[in-house]
Amino acid sequence: MYLDGYLSYLRNERRYSPLTLENYARDMRRLLGLLGDTPLNQVQSAQIRRCVAQLHGLSGRSLARMVSAWRGFFAFLIREQGWTQNPCIGVRVPKSPQRLPQALSPDEAVHLVDFAAHSPVARRDKAMFELFYSSGLRLAELVNLEAQQLDLYSGEVRVLGKGQKTRVVPLGEYARLAIIDWLAVRHELAHDNETALFVGARGRRISPRVVQLQLAQRAVQQGLPQAVHPHMLRHSFASHVLQSSGDLRAVQEMLGHASLRSTQVYTHLDFQALSKVYDAAHPRAKRLNVKGEK
Secondary structure (H helix, E strand, O other), X not given: OHHHHHHHHHHXXXXXXXXXXXXXXXXXXXXXXXXXXXOHHHOOHHHHHHHHHXXXXXXXXXXXXXXXXXXXXXXHHHHHHOOOOOOOOOOOOOOOOOOOOOOOOHHHHHHHHOOOOOOHHHXXXXXXXXXXXXHOOOHHHHHOOEHHHEEXXXXXXXEEOHHHOEEEEEOOHHHHHHHHHHHOOHHXXXXXXXXXXXXXXXXXXXXXXXXXXXXXXXXXXXXXXXXXXXXXXXXXXXXXXXXXXXXXXXXXXXXXXXXXXXXXXHHHHHHHHHHHHHHHHOOOOOOOOOOOOO
């Protein structure tokens, strides 16, 4: 009962996406399983710490997300049920080393989306991949797009992002032309009453899994040396725009990040690229061996 109320609150008031709700529900079920028969209003911080210890095989990032979900659950019960304590307050989890997001080089990104598209499916895929790279969309944002969210004349797309927040992002010329090309044949795949911009083989809104599989297959066909997933194109968009403009706030706005801290990871990617150029070009950048020789 308590869990249903919490998930309903996250869905209706916090407006979390279905995927986020699924993650929260899974995290809460994990906690309830670990607590066993312990009444929720009697849970102490020591028990939460034991639960965390039992999940030692998970990464620090996964544990942090899980404890955050638990903390939010008890905060909800304090507010809604009048409970007096949150046993998750002060519970710490091991930190994972920060992993930088994977991004393609500009040449790799251009090569990935530069293919001839003759069939309706190929035109759809080209439009999707160009849009990913052009506008930095999340996978969920792309599959949920409606045709009316595009302004092909002004080159803009209105995106409904996390927390049901709307943002307007630019639509690059290559993406605009690819979408126009796709819209000309969309009727060959889409059902008459389907409103989604991108549809699958059955004529209904395309699923995230199909997008992932099509992108991975296209990367192999284009001869890219690494596996490519949709979020990698979002990372590539952010990294390449930041490298060219240096405008962190603008990139934050286009990505739909609530916090600038989330966007700052791309400054590390940018620095890595600059470091490689420096190491290759600067005469005093060469490392010396133990004997002082280059």
